[in-house]
Amino acid sequence: MPEKLITLVLHGGAGTILRSEMTPEKEQRYTEALERALDLGYGVLENGGSALDAVETTVRELEDCPLFNAGRGSVFTATGGHEMDACIMDGRERQAGAVSLVRNIRNPVSLARLVMEKSGHVFLAGEGAEEFARQQGCMTEPAGYFHDDFRYAQWREVAGSDTVQLDHSASRAGGMAETPLKDHKFGTVGAAALDAQGNLAAATSTGGLTNKRFGRIGDSPVIGAGNFADNSTCAVSCTGSGEYFLRGVVAYDVACLMEHKGWSLAEACREVVHKRLLRLNGDGGLIAVDAQGHFALEFNTEGMYRAVRNSAGLRQVLIYGND
Amino acid sequence: MPEKLITLVLHGGAGTILRSEMTPEKEQRYTEALERALDLGYGVLENGGSALDAVETTVRELEDCPLFNAGRGSVFTATGGHEMDACIMDGRERQAGAVSLVRNIRNPVSLARLVMEKSGHVFLAGEGAEEFARQQGCMTEPAGYFHDDFRYAQWREVAGSDTVQLDHSASRAGGMAETPLKDHKFGTVGAAALDAQGNLAAATSTGGLTNKRFGRIGDSPVIGAGNFADNSTCAVSCTGSGEYFLRGVVAYDVACLMEHKGWSLAEACREVVHKRLLRLNGDGGLIAVDAQGHFALEFNTEGMYRAVRNSAGLRQVLIYGND
Numbered sequence: 001m002p003e004k005l006i007t008l009v010l011h012g013g014a015g016t017i018l019r020s021e022m023t024p025e026k027e028q029r030y031t032e033a034l035e036r037a038l039d040l041g042y043g044v045l046e047n048g049g050s051a052l053d054a055v056e057t058t059v060r061e062l063e064d065c066p067l068f069n070a071g072r073g074s075v076f077t078a079t080g081g082h083e084m085d086a087c088i089m090d091g092r093e094r095q096a097g098a099v100s101l102v103r104n105i106r107n108p109v110s111l112a113r114l115v116m117e118k119s120g121h122v123f124l125a126g127e128g129a130e131e132f133a134r135q136q137g138c139m140t141e142p143a144g145y146f147h148d149d150f151r152y153a154q155w156r157e158v159a160g161s162d163t164v165q166l167d168h169s170a171s172r173a174g175g176m177a178e179t180p181l182k183d184h185k186f187g188t189v190g191a192a193a194l195d196a197q198g199n200l201a202a203a204t205s206t207g208g209l210t211n212k213r214f215g216r217i218g219d220s221p222v223i224g225a226g227n228f229a230d231n232s233t234c235a236v237s238c239t240g241s242g243e244y245f246l247r248g249v250v251a252y253d254v255a256c257l258m259e260h261k262g263w264s265l266a267e268a269c270r271e272v273v274h275k276r277l278l279r280l281n282g283d284g285g286l287i288a289v290d291a292q293g294h295f296a297l298e299f300n301t302e303g304m305y306r307a308v309r310n311s312a313g314l315r316q317v318l319i320y321g322n323d
Numbered sequence: 324m325p326e327k328l329i330t331l332v333l334h335g336g337a338g339t340i341l342r343s344e345m346t347p348e349k350e351q352r353y354t355e356a357l358e359r360a361l362d363l364g365y366g367v368l369e370n371g372g373s374a375l376d377a378v379e380t381t382v383r384e385l386e387d388c389p390l391f392n393a394g395r396g397s398v399f400t401a402t403g404g405h406e407m408d409a410c411i412m413d414g415r416e417r418q419a420g421a422v423s424l425v426r427n428i429r430n431p432v433s434l435a436r437l438v439m440e441k442s443g444h445v446f447l448a449g450e451g452a453e454e455f456a457r458q459q460g461c462m463t464e465p466a467g468y469f470h471d472d473f474r475y476a477q478w479r480e481v482a483g484s485d486t487v488q489l490d491h492s493a494s495r496a497g498g499m500a501e502t503p504l505k506d507h508k509f510g511t512v513g514a515a516a517l518d519a520q521g522n523l524a525a526a527t528s529t530g531g532l533t534n535k536r537f538g539r540i541g542d543s544p545v546i547g548a549g550n551f552a553d554n555s556t557c558a559v560s561c562t563g564s565g566e567y568f569l570r571g572v573v574a575y576d577v578a579c580l581m582e583h584k585g586w587s588l589a590e591a592c593r594e595v596v597h598k599r600l601l602r603l604n605g606d607g608g609l610i611a612v613d614a615q616g617h618f619a620l621e622f623n624t625e626g627m628y629r630a631v632r633n634s635a636g637l638r639q640v641l642i643y644g645n646d
Contacts, residue, residue, distance in 0.1 A: 094570045094603060100540070101448060120487075121539045122566045125424060126449045128538025164443075215451025216444045217423070224547045224572035243445040247417045249547035249575045256576075260583035280417060 004198060005293030006045045007310040010037055010058050010191040012068045014239045014285040017303030019320050027319065030067060034307045034317045037061040041191055042309040051193035051201035051235070052090050052113075059086070059109040059203045062189035066148050068305075069187020071107060074146055074207025076155035082146045084207050085221040086112040091200030091229035098221040100125040104146075106139040109205045112221070114138060123221065154210050164209045164216075186301075188220055190227070190237025192289045200291060202227050202235035202251075208242075218242025224252035231291055233258045234265055239304070240277075240284010248272075248280050254288060265289070269296035327521060328616030329368045330633040333360055333381050333514040335391045337562045337608040340626030342643050350642065353390060357630045357640045360384040364514055365632040374516040374524035374558070375413050375436075382409070382432040382526045385512035389471050391628075392510020394430060397469055397530025399478030405469045407530050408544040409435040414523030414552035421544040423448040427469075429462040432528045435544070437461060446544065477533050487532045487539075509624075511543055513550070513560025515612045523614060525550050525558035525574075541565025547575035554614055556581045557588055562627070563600075563607010571595075571603050577611060588612070592619035 012034060041058030045051070063071025074082040086108035087098040097116025100123070105111050114136045115124050124132055133140070158164075190204040204227040206220040219226035219242040226242070228251035229235035236251040245251075250272060257268035269288055277284070278300060285299025287306060297306045297318070307317040335357060364381030368374070386394025397405040409431035410421040420439025423446070428434050437459045438447050447455055456463070481487075513527040527550040529543040542549035542565040549565070551574035552558035559574040568574075573595060580591035592611055600607070601623060608622025610629060620629045620641070630640040 096570055101451075119537065119539075120566075121537070122569045123540040123545075125538040125540055128424075128536060132537040213451060214442065214444070214455040215448040216442075217446040217448055222446075222545060222547075223569050224545075224575065228572075243443075246445045246546050247419050249551075249572065252547065252572045252575060253579075256579040256583060260579060 004194065004291070005310045005312050006196050007194045007289050007293040007295055007308070008038060008042045008045060008054055008058065008191065009287040009289055009295050009297060009308045010034065010041065010062070010306065011237065011239055011285065011287045012062060012189050012305030013187050014299045014301045014304035015186045016301065017305070017319060030305060030319065031317050033065045033067050034305060038307040038309050038317065041193065045193060045195050048196055050197070051195040051199045052088070054193040054195065055191040055201045055203040056088060056109055056113055058191035059189055059205050060107045063107050063109060063205055068189045069207040070189040070205040072146060073148060073151065075151050075187060075210040078159070078211050078213040080155065080159070081143065082207060084108045084205065085217065086203070086205040087221045087223060087227040088112045088116060088203040089201065089223060089227055089229040090116070091231040091235055094230055096122050096223050098123045098223065099129045100217050100221045101215055102129050102133065104130070104140045104142070105133055106141045109203050111138050122223070126215070158211045161211070164211050186239045186241065186284050188239035190239060190287060192229070192235035192237050192287055194289050194291065194293050198231070198291060200229045200231050200235035200289065202229040202237045204237045219245035219250070222246060224249050226251060228252050228255055230255055234288050234290045236286055236288040238284060238286040241282050244277065244280045244282025245284065248277050248282060250277060250286065254286070265294045266296050269298040273298040273300050327517065327614070328633045328635050329519050330517045330612050330616040330618055330631070331361060331365045331368060331377055331381065331514065332610040332612055332618050332620060332631045333357065333364065333385070333629065334560065334562055334608065334610045335385060335512050335628030336510050337622045337624045337627035338509045339624065340628070340642060353628060353642065354640050356388045356390050357628060361630040361632050361640065364516065368516060368518050371519055373520070374518040374522045375411070377516040377518065378514040378524045378526040379411060379432055379436055381514035382512055382528050383430045386430050386432060386528055391512045392530040393512045393528040395469060396471060396474065398474050398510060398533040401482070401534050401536040403478065403482070404466070405530060407431045407528065408540065409526070409528040410544045410546060410550040411435045411439060411526040412524065412546060412550055412552040413439070414554040414558055417553055419445050419546050421446045421546065422452045423540045423544045424538055425452050425456065427453070427463045427465070428456055429464045432526050434461050445546070449538070481534045484534070487534050509562045509564065509607050511562035513562060513610060515552070515558035515560050515610055517612050517614065517616050521554065521614060523552045523554050523558035523612065525552040525560045527560045542568035542573070545569060547572050549574060551575050551578055553578055557611050557613045559609055559611040561607060561609040564605050567600065567603045567605025568607065571600050571605060573600060573609065577609070588617045589619050592621040596621040596623050
């Protein structure tokens with residue numbers, strides 16, 4: 001094993017992402033956005049910054065981009081608004097912060113970090129979390145900031161119905177109404193990193209499901225399900241059919257296979273995504289990095305927006321399954 | 324190993340529960356309440372009912388009792404109200420339902436079950452969850468139902484301050500203000516069961532922290548943290564300093580040690596409660612049962628309200644550490 005490689009991995013959602021349905025212009029927009037987030041986050045690591053800062057920086061950039069279902073690009077809820085979830089975890093001592101169902105927050109991942117560092121708690125939700133955000137001077141935006149014509153059209157198609165739409169995927173979600181298959185991708189963004197000090201961190205952020213109701217919480221803000229980091233094993237961020245990732249405790253599942261069975265990161269990620277998650281009928285993917293800089297970009301869907309950069313000179317952005 | 328034993332275990336919270344601070348009358352009230360919930364839940368199993376029905380029945384009874392911090396006995400939030408969390412999980416196919424920050428719901432555990440069976444989702448929170456409850460005809464109660472003079476006095480002591488109070492424990496919760504040490508017990512109730520068909524289930528319910536703010540969510544409604552069930556390993560319900568149980572993914576941690584290392588339920592529970600949880604500075608306990616009817620009632624605090632009954636004729640209610 002060579003020396004540890006500083007490494008950043010990220011994702012912008014998984015799902016039915018097919019080359020045949022992509023235009024060159026759209027592909028370029030996604031690629032550029034992923035590269036920008038990748039290089040920003042990697043720049044933090046390269047300058048000696050922490051994994052925690054790197055994953056926050058990466059996810060903020062993805063939240064600010066309307067292409068991804070998180071932050072600015074969040075999908076519309078049943079009432080025509082936006083409710084966002086995020087989580088961040090520091091692998092040093094498993095400190096963590098998470099928020100759920102927050103509105104008007106420009107960067108939910110940064111609010112999650114404030115929860116971790118300033119609230120004395122781990123998980124805050126709804127109006128209470130927004131009150132905490134105001135106290136902390138967290139940057140907010142008016143509803144118009146989150147408006148996107150494409151997202152609005154997505155919502156109008158299903159608004160007033162009981163249909164929810166997994167951004168953007170043909171859903172196998174048990175019990176949920178059949179979803180329109182217009183845009184088949186699970187909308188979540190995330191990052192995981194190993195810094196020069198050997199510390200791991202992971203962050204995840206999402207706008208949830210189009211037309212979601214009832215204050216639905218998916219896996220993204222849940223430690224162990226959508227996000228996990230521990231220096232002794234790995235840092236993981238997930239994207240997919242949230243209900244299945246919750247029931248599978250997917251992110252922590254990877255860590256446990258490494259810790260208890262001595263498996264490599266790659267072996268653990270393959271087992272979790274292609275066997276254990278599928279046993280529950282869950283689809284989606286995850287990105288992960290371990291304390292040596294091994295990384296995994298694993299998914300059981302047609303594609304996943306994903307990227308990796310490390311100190312061995314690797315710099316790669318991928319979209320489809322056969323890339 | 325003899326044949327499988329149908330088994331019910333329950334808890335009513337852990338913490339600084341000392342014989343020296345208990346009056347005979349108070350001890351008797353707690354004992355009777357625990358026995359009542361135990362026998363009701365066990366009766367379901369004895370009549371051939373499912374583990375899922377048994378844990379719901381048990382937790383409903385504990386929610387209806389003002390002695391425990393869940394349902395009717397829930398502590399007051401910072402605004403003088405009540406916000407409750409609950410989770411239920413079926414070990415057959417890892418189906419699960421959870422609710423958080425719900426008000427006026429008489430039995431949050433039954434709402435969690437409706438979420439599992441009727442919503443197509445797993446985790447609903449706040450006003451959205453309450454709207455779903457109304458749609459489902461879930462029984463609600465006015466604020467007065469949840470009023471208890473003792474809880475109100477507890478809250479008045481800290482109301483208007485930033486102090487939160489873990490019901491009822493000397494807290495090691497990092498970053499939280501020092502808590503008054505009047506009533507040292509973590510307020511959560513839970514049950515786990517093995518039925519005659521060999522199925523496992525677990526349920527957990529709580530009123531959270533006295534004077535809690537910001538829509539704080541603890542481990543109780545989080546699958547893998549405060550509650551977990553899978554027929555292939557175990558059913559677990561936790562109680563303790565929620566933030567640490569979230570970071571430790573405690574309930575699933577027990578299951579993983581059994582699955583991956585082949586440990587017994589007793590070994591796994593001891594390791595998790597006395598080593599892995601303490602490494603994070605977390606205090607509290609858990610109850611658990613496996614598919615053979617082995618059970619564990621493990622805690623690292625001075626006491627835990629707990630009980631067990633099984634088809635071998637065991638019927639026991641315990642409170643203190645040296646019982």
